[in-house]
Amino acid sequence: MSVVDRQEWDVVVVGAGGAGLRAAIEARERGARTAVICKSLFGKAHTVMAEGGIAAAMANVNEHDNWQVHFRDTMRGGKFLNQWRMAELHAQEAPDRVWELETWGALFDRTKDGRISQRNFGGHEYPRLAHVGDRTGLELIRTLQQKIVSLQQEDHRETGDYESRLKVYQECTVTRILKTGPDSGSAAGRRVSGVFAYDRESGRFFVLKASSVVIATGGIGKSFKVTSNSWEYTGDGHALALLAGAPLLNMEFVQFHPTGMVWPPSVKGILVTESVRGDGGVLRNSEDKRFMFDYIPDVFKEKYAESEEEGDRWYDDPDHNRRPPELLPRDEVARAINAEVKAGRGSPHGGVFLDVSTRMPAEVIRRRLPSMYHQFKELADVDITAEPMEVGPTCHYVMGGIAVDSDTAAARGVPGLYAAGEVAGGMHGSNRLGGNSLSDLLVFGRRAGWHAAEYAAGTADARPPLDDVQVDTAAAEALRPFSAEGPEPGEEAGRPPENPYTLHQELQQTMNDLVGIIRRETEMEQALKKLADLRVRARRAGVEGHRQYNPGWHLALDLRNMLLVSECVARAALERTESRGGHTREDHPTMDRGWRNINLLCALTDPTGGLAATDPVRGQIALTRETTDPIRPDLLALFDKEELVKYLAEEELFE
């Protein structure tokens, strides 16, 4: 019997970004005692870095907007690979989720008549993004944080304890989802029974028992060298789900945001918001040419301006002109920038120029893009009101994720497990539109919290029992880095431990170079070999010091997750022999309608839970193909036939 401290909750939410906090609010409001557990301090999650806005068809700026138009834009952006029911729910519910934030104290920028202002963004037909300057994510996280505090204040008034019904465990990391034992006798199979975690500050282990667990841990960007993502994005939730037996969906789709900073090197990858282009910024190459006009793909030909003049007129008269191609979906813009740099028309530090200085008065730039002004001034000595920025693609978002039920956010195959936000797959198809992330967090965060609470209530009489063997195994796994100096079975004695920082850097370089924005078969095969090698070496990742706030130890544990997720990305990318959205194959450069309704699912090769970590060839991930449900006819009817033939196979059209 393990002596690890245990506490009991109804619902445990892993992650305290937009999706996690929204899920926790919902679960608590539906009566579930809810715990939130997060790696950073409360209120610091990666959502804070979202800049542009929340996409919601409120029609405050253009009266023609509605959920159907938003749904259409989302499906086009995702190249019709989206789990269409999610895209539908998202478009329908996003306005309510934004309005509700106002009742919790959010203060968005306003229209002249006092409503929530909305801005243009890539791929959105109408101005649709509710925003606060270029710090919308901060407003979102702070509003949700303050809502949680207000619920805690309510509980305090009633029970005398702020944390009686809703508690945030900050600076704690979950390393395993716990399930009922193999002999628990439940008809539904092995279900969720809680999580195993450690407190980063003290290094102390603890278990939170719960009937439902919501995974809301965000993305995987820290497996890549150039990324806009923070250190937290080590794919924890993806890996937790895999290890618990829930499959991941379409992991080959990774979004490279077209505009990250490229200089100085220490800030390479930091995001430059799409609002710069939404508000009028343009992209130029070293020949001073607005090159995006050369990169409008066929599927979007009718929807984008053919000349600079038309594009410029669109900002004031969108009803009679088409939008400039700088506002194409992100995958298109990122590929175009990549191609320009490769063709030798890049900027001095290997990007292209993004210019607002010649497009807007300095004072307007400072008002509408205050963070960008500040960021370039402080970090690069560039005054964006007087000179262009240098930008290039940066790893930004993963469209793939835990396979979930569209309506309930329930993960497949593991009763009691839910997922929402970036860690969940399907919603965005092969490419996410800007602004659709924050709305996704709110819509599906709420749904996950709702169904997790409902499921937990249904188990009130028969709480899932904890399996002590799993607790002991998890504790041993987490302690391994401290004993890494010792010889492994089958290894020669006395090999020195590996430095986790070095392993992480090699992993990032591998993914960046071999499974990056443009992919080739031979390179991805090479990547899989390198990942296998790193996996073996990671078993020997050792750390110095003790368990109290030890970053080397934390990284050594995170490596397991990054390696699992990286293998998913590489294997799925190798398998999908076409180019679509965030997956571009140089050796298969076109979109193939035959792949449109194919999902790739990743699962552990060894489902018993043991990691086949020491077998370099076999790998840890098995892929399966799955044909998706046909799009519902009333949703298909929202598109013109001429457009659908570009995406759908003949037989899908006439079904």
Place this chain on the structure above:
Amino acid sequence: MTSYEARFKVWRGDAEGGGLEDFKVEVNDGEVVLDIIHRLQATQAPDLAVRWNCKAGKCGSCSAEINGRPRLMCMTRMSVFDREETITVTPLRAFPVVRDLVTDVGFNYTKAREVPSFVPPEGVGPGEYRMMQEDVDRSQEFRKCIECFLCQDTCHVVRDHEENKPAFAGPRFLMRVAELDMHPLDAAAESGLDRKRTAQDEHGLGYCNITKCCTEVCPEGIKITDNALIPLKERAVDRKYDPLVWLGSKIRRRST
């Protein structure tokens, strides 16, 4: 790209005690102090504890004192220092040390809970909120706060006066009271809550003697003293000494 070797002194230790440790470390073009701390972790001190997150000045996690001044490590460029200078990095002084550069900032979360939340106006449903931009400008300025707690660290009311902590919310949370008080639709007054009075009586506004230290260290450039604390003081004083003025202003506001 030019590199050089810089000299650093970094405080290492825990609640039991500790001291400055000397390091020599490579510095490259364009780097910030946090880059250097990370290099130390990766090459010389793998267990050096530091709290950070976004590395872009947006999350407010990597607060520390650099040469004695409270700053974000991710927004402090190495180029602001002389190459010969030894750079000293220490944890925030107003909060208890956990380990190395990491402090226990729980004080701030306790204070956050003591400020009554936004009170939604009755009879105004979601989607029906109407507010003019000029009426939300001021509260929006305060909502730029990234909660780095540098202002809480530097404020002399608590910096070396642990005994004042129970009675004083600090600049960040007095500003939060001001933010809610200036929110055009906050219905606290209608619910019987006088935010100005609580600022004075419950959050220790009176301790503040407007030395503007908080404004000076704010990485977001929020004019905490001029725009939040002084107006709050004025309104609290009006309220305290001249209830008629307060009542009059309420009546006028309602009739518009």
